[in-house]
Every structure is written in structure tokens, then in C-alpha cells.
Amino acid sequence: MSTHAKRERLLLADLLESVGPEAQTLCEGWTARDLAAHVVVRERRADATPGMLFKALKARTEQVREEFAEKPYEELLQLIRTGPSRLSPFALKPVDEAANTIEFYVHGEDVRRAQAGWETRAIDPVFADALWARVERIARLFGRRSPVGLVLRRPDGRTVVAHRGLPVVTVSGEPGELALFLYGRQNAAHVEVDGDKEAVSRLYEAELGL
Secondary structure: OOHHHHHHHHHHHHHHHHOOOOOOOOOOOOEHHHHHHHHHHHHHHHOOOOHOOOOHHHHHHHHHHHHHOOOOOOHHHHHHOOOOOOOOHHHOHHHHHHHHHHHHHHHHHHHHHHOOOOOOOOOOOOHHHHHHHHHHHHHHEEEEEEEOOEEEOOOOOOOOEEOOOOEEEEEOOOOOHHHHHHHOOOOOOOOOOOOOOOHHHHHHHHHOOO
């Protein structure tokens, strides 16, 4: 596994363990148990993952996730920590880095920010750059449903266009916060937003992400 993805995997598992299975998350309707089951299914049940991308297949994915959610919570956490089998594409370092680093970071924040008295996580510059690199790659895919033009900007001025259109809304923040915004956690992301008031309102109501 890649350094970043492995670290985020273990941090996510530790967070899930610390809050307990019934803790709330930022994923609407999901407890920590539900989120843990989602992570396991995503890596270990390729037959069920298409429903994470296509609404027509969502029912099958939910059925499998609910089955996994019935497993002992400790077992789910151990499956997250050990990762997929060697035969899984996720076991390949390039795939692990590309698909899991930002995924596990966002889900970690789903757990962290849903708890009372949560504190902002300190992100080192190297990891911030890793998150930004991923944001750049997925920006247009995850921003495709934006109802307005969407530009993401780091504090150092680097930008990426997530969606072309008018009017334009510029969202500024640290890479981790921009990742959360792009993943559909607009209300949880600590960002500054510049644009027409109505356009900003529409953006916050949009279903960004996959």
C-alpha cells in the first residue's frame, strides 16, 4: 500500500473504533457501523460496487452493505485495517493511492466532524499536496452536476475548474476542505465562497461528488 493511503486507512479505522458503532456521521442516515460496512464492501465485493456509481444498481449495493453491517463491528474494523485481498485492484499501490487516499480522508472527516466538540485535523504540506493532486484529477467528474460554474482555489492561488458555466462561483480553501466540498460535504467544509448569492445558494444545494 502507498504511504498516504495506508495511513488514512488506519486513521479511519481508529476513528471508527473510538466513536463506536452507533455514532452519527456526516453521511446522512449512516452510523459509524454503516460507514464501516460501506468501506469494506467497496474493497471486497466488486459485484456490489457498480451501485455506488449507478442509481439503477443502488438497491443491490445497499442490500450487500446491510448484510455486512450485521457483522460484529470489531470484524468490520479489522477488515478495514487489513485491506483487500491480493487479487483486488485496490491491492495495487497506484490504485490504492489514487482511489483510497482521498476517499479515506473524507470518510475520516465524516466521522470526526459529526462528533460534538470535534477539532480540526492538522494537515502537513506533503499530504496537502497529495490531496490537491487528487482534487485536480477528479474535479470535473465530481463537479459535473454543479448548477453553476465552479472554480476551486488553494490559498497559494493554484486553481482548478470543476465545472464550466455561468455564473461562476469560486470556492477557496485548503486542499482537504476543497476535497470535502467536492465530495458533497459543502456545509461541513471550511471554505470561503465568492460569487452571486443565488448561485452560491444553488451550489450548496447541489449533489456534488459521485
